[in-house]
Amino acid sequence: MFPKPIQSMSPAARLTYQIALPVMLVVWLLPLLGVAVTSIRPSSDLAQGNYFGIPSYLAFSNYLDVFKNSPFASYMLNSFKVTIPTVIGAVALSCLTGFALAVYKFKGNLLIFFIFVAGNFVPFQILMVPVRELTVKMGLYDTITGLALFHVAFQTGFCTLFMRNFIKALPKELIEAARVEGVGEWQIFWHIVLPLVRPAIAALSVLIFTFIWNDYFWATVLTTGADTQPITAGLQSLNGQWVAAWQLVSAGSILAALPPVAMFFLMQKHFIAGLTLGAVK
């Protein structure tokens, strides 16, 4: 193990480490902690310049105020409406493409694979004008469907990379044995491969959920109003309205961050397995 296990060091070093851990963590999360405290600080404190002292009382009502007089709930709901279908769509498509690219040998296999990989890295701006035009032409501009459709297509690139590599690492003998038995291609996919890629489906689902929930650029390009905009774009426009009402901005930020954070803590193992794909040979 590297670095040397702390247990094998002197008691002084162990103690230093035990103290350094929480201190480092507090420093690391300082901006976040500041916002968390601000979110429960009463507005009267902020008006009187009590920015860092102990809040005069815990104003959890800030969280209710966020929902009052603002379409915050609608923004949150829109985020779910965009995110969940995107996760299902992108994962489903990539199970198919990943299977095709991992199992079959055909001309152009690697080429198609690398086009998916490369496409996944392109800057969004090169797609912006045409995708917006296309969405307008389909009558889907400023709709949740229009936004989700684009996300499904774009995320298929990353998901295909992931799925293809995952399926490729499965034992080949399984598929070969099935073929010898005369099992059809679709049956192989459905009954043999799909049950085995469940961990990959879980990992991709949490990752894509987070990516799409946190998307801001496409939300601003493809949607405009409170009826359709997800929380990221909504938060930005509320930030404009809540000028200097930092307790509201803070509470809104915390609420907007909650779903992906909850997803991360519930599915931590899968999340990290997804992110670190390829970090280990």
Add this chain to the structure above:
Amino acid sequence: MTVSPAMSEPRAETGMPAPRRRRLNRKLAPWLFLAPGVLMFLIYVLIPIGESMWISFFQWDGLSAKTWVGLSNYLELLDDDAFYTSLKNNLIWLVLYMLAIPFGLFIALFLNQTVRGIRIYKSLFFFPFVISQVVVGLIFSWFYAPGFGLFFELTKWLDGTGIAILANPNTVTYGIIAAGLWPQIAYCMILYLTGLNAVAPDQIEAARLDGAKGIKMLWYVVLPQLRPATFIAVVVTVIGALRSFDLVSIMTDGGPFGSSRVLSYYMYEQALSEYGYRMGYGAAIAVVLFAIMMIFISGFIWKMWRDERGL
């Protein structure tokens, strides 16, 4: 095994294997599996890239007819100070964002212990990556805000006047990059933590017996084994740096005086914001950004290609 019931069923249906039909089937099958995904990717990603390149040769407000102007959008870029500011800022982003890799490695080494509660610590250190860049941007706007931001108060305590980092054209980009580094370091950290988990313990022990330790051990024994993690860290950091849009939009809107623009933001400003609907000009900026990105993407693909063929 779980697969056996599935295998026996179709066999009963087909009876004798039909080799000819099966072979044809197997040739067609990959294309049928690929079709939906490839089609979506073609419509929403590949064709739009070509269209953007095409649009960059036109003058177009997005509504009326396009006017062919040849290379004049690109020629205009050569004379556009805002374009050079954006380009320069992109370069600064690219260079400084790389700091996420050593910092991430440092935190990973710090956390690679087996004391009680270390898992919670690892998750909490990773936290900034999970939250949206919009929220990160708001958090840091508050952190930097003159008058009451934590960072401002700290600098005020040090120098008496305080530094309003986002209000100064000379410091604003660094302030935004610092905000961007926060989640990026967390990402690199998790990559290295995973990599460190897989470092061969016997090699470490052998090197330890040979007297290697500290920096030398890290450089000659550990880092070479972390190469896959480093490769991915470089890829995601380069892409992240060039994609920077959210933070600029949230924290400064490109200001003050356009000094914190990056290409991605400048493109958006030209093509869609209240400053105008210059789709052609915007597309030309996007093509430049795409070209810069392609240099890196080609490098990554080339390395992946080599690895694939080595398998």
